[in-house]
Amino acid sequence: MSEESQKPLDRHAWNVLILVTIFWIADGYDTFVLLITARPTLHDILPPEALPQFSTYLGVLVAITLAGWATGGILGGWLGDRLGRRKTMIAGILLYSVATTLSAATSSLIPFALTRFFTGIGIGAEWGVGTSLLQEVWPEKWRTKGAGLLQSGFSIGGVLISGVWILVGSTLGLSWRWMYLFGIIPLIILAFVHKSIPESTRWVKQRSRGAEQALFGTPALRRNLIGALLVSISITGGWWAVASFLPTFVSSLAKDPRDAAFYAGWAGTLYNVGEIAGCIAFGFLAESWGRRSTTVFYFVGSLIVVPVVFLGLSTVGEVTWAQLLAGYFTGGLYSWYTVHTPELFPTRFRATAISIVFSGSRYLAMIGAITAGSLAAALGGFGKVAVYFAPIYLIGIFAVLWLPETRGKGLPD
Template sequence: MQDTHTAQPLKTRWYDGLTPAHWNVLRGGFLGWIFDGFEALALVVVIAPMLKSLLAPAQLPSLPVYAGLVIGITLLGWGVGGLVGGILADYIGRKRMMLWSVFLYALFSGFTAFSNTFAVLCALRFLTGLAMGSEWSTGVALISETWPERARTKGAGFLQSGFGWGTLLAAVVWYILSSTHPLGAQTWRLMFIVGALPAFFVLYLRKGLSESEKWRQAVKEKRWNATPDPHSASLVSAGDKRPFTLKQLFAEPEALRRTLLTVLLSIITTTGWWAISSWLPTFTVSLAKASGAADAVAWGSRIAIIYTVGAILAYLLSGFIVDAIGRRAFLSLTFAGSLITTVITYRLTHTLGGMVVIAPINGFFTLGCAYAWMAIYPSELFTSSLRSTAISFVFNAARLIAWVFPILSGSMIKTFGGVSQAALIMSSCYVLGIFIPWFLPETQGKGMPD
């Protein structure tokens, strides 16, 4: 069954008809995603001082390898937690899963501040990732299922911008802390203390969010088909016992095709950011030192902020761009832009002035557009009874594969003698992203499948 709200009156503004309930849903998902963004970048910006305080002197020459291991373990936990949480959200509801996700990842983030060995750090990073994995998919599902059609993609883009604002907040907080060093070499621990604050956000979520009626209705009517494809619908008739949602993604031919292709695009996105762009502050610090800048280390935080501003702009504009040019064209241009800007960043940029110019453009594509599509497109490919499972699988299953790439990236940095060479090699994955979208259906103007 297709959404009936696709027809729009002429000259209707996209936000006409949005109620306080709609904005509450956006606000809840947005704030939750801010905390996820903070947590993700906090790990990246403190990785060097954190490991220097935890590793033995003999281990420090291999710091990039240990850094990749910590990031990879976090991604692995994020992938497992997101997959499990997304499935549960299709059975017990989106709101309940969001509550538990936010509370538990805030708790484990706070515990990270007290890590005293590398092994304890890795264990806590896995648990943090495990807890925060499902927050994104529940927020996206709620926006997709509650907002009217003409505003839905914009709302999803705005929600996704929360990650950018969170990473920007992390960059600013670390810039202040790294400039003042209130705890000396142990200042990095304060970043994770700040990361524990979202636990209080659970109190707001309990009162400010309502459950998705679209999901409730689909479950009530026992509509178990995974996609709006007529053949898929005939495979699972209404009234049958509910199939396991994750199994449906692989049991129905059209659902399987859509799942595999979107997961592959998600892997490309995830690999590109964690194994390439997350090294941008480190690369910038090396440029600053080579140029003799007095505050070389601070340049890493500055560029992280500038990079994130570009990503936020992409998030805010993504819904409008997607509706204007279509989903497949948006994806193809996103990965083409990611490839080009990565080459410019790591091959052709040799000065801090050049980095200031290219960093926000790189952020626009590799972090902004490259993640915005996942908040918009997968929701349109699958039905309400397993939408959370589908979008969480697309978003998080990539981490079950891509978690090894930060580890490989760290090893490649050591093997090839620098961040730039490793990043350029890893950027080849973007080539696939340019062509894969054209094998998926175009959903522009077709509405949300019920």
């Protein structure tokens, strides 16, 4: 084990976790804001004759967000390995904060879709470099647990947006546009803390060596990249084609518009509370059980819970409370990205590789989101659609077992 990996968990490491997690919370907010406020948003920006195709248009907007996320992720990873983690992370935050804020000023579908695309680019660009920065700064003994804590920040953003929407949309009865105006807050925070965001010393040392190697240069790296992409497709496809529509599904069970906002907000809150628990627990379980066994456990749980939530429960209250379990498994799976993937690739192109894994699968998830939305429109809701998409979690089970177990092997240089 290297000297750097034996460093204690000091104030510098905690400061990095806090800074990166703050912007992970903003990522979660800017991602969930569309899903939580979907019905009033689309009722405002769509012409009346398009409203019967609400599910289809929502699927398209989700797909556009994913396209931006995937594009930004791959570009951000490439820049992060060449310009540094810090500069790329700051650029991503600037972009998604401005784009989210501008969404509040749109009045029709195309401008709104453009702002969502650029929001996705910013979030994607930040994600890979932020994950790399944390993993490269935290000491070896604590990396896995720190990764689980980091990923939970995204879910905290989901809890935040849900709570704010209960207040703004249900209690106060205000416009959905307020939810997007709050997107300016990360930009304000960045203005105060940007000088405190450090550069990865691992990246600086690797950069000074001038070592060059192709990402596909060895059979082991090719295997890791392909296997990780398959796991990612399973996690991402399942979430965006099924789980992402849970708040909308819950709101559809309510009759009154204010009740719909209330239950959608609580469904999002409970889902993200479950996701926070799942993300944090993933880091601890992965250290005890290993990366592969923990991931299989979460995939099996997701495979079971999705059909139960959509088809096995009947009342809006039951479905709302069931979001705790759905969030734990389908959302908690996202800690696999921060725990396992950084250990599969060396420092010189870690940000590129994990960004390809995390963001590349979103191009395929776009198809799932559009298909799910179209099927929901044709079948009269998202419940039956879950049955068709839940088996995607089987792909992840086989793919993660194909990857190497990295517990105890350290972060490769």
